[in-house]
Amino acid sequence: MSFSMSYAAMFFTPQIISTIFFDGTQVVMILTIHWKI
Structure with a gap:
């Protein structure tokens, strides 16, 4: 069970980390576009 x-x-874990990282980059891109406009 433990194994x-x-x-x-x-x-x-890598899938969760990549998902969080991808969502984070999406949020940063959205904020950057929002600030540029």
């Missing part, structure tokens, strides 16, 4: 949980964490 499968750590395996799932290793598998899902």
Whole structure:
């Protein structure tokens, strides 16, 4: 059980980090465009 949980964490964590990073860059781009306008 512990092994499968750590395996799932290793598998899902990069996806979660990339999703948060992608959403963060989207927010920054939207704010930058908003400030330029």
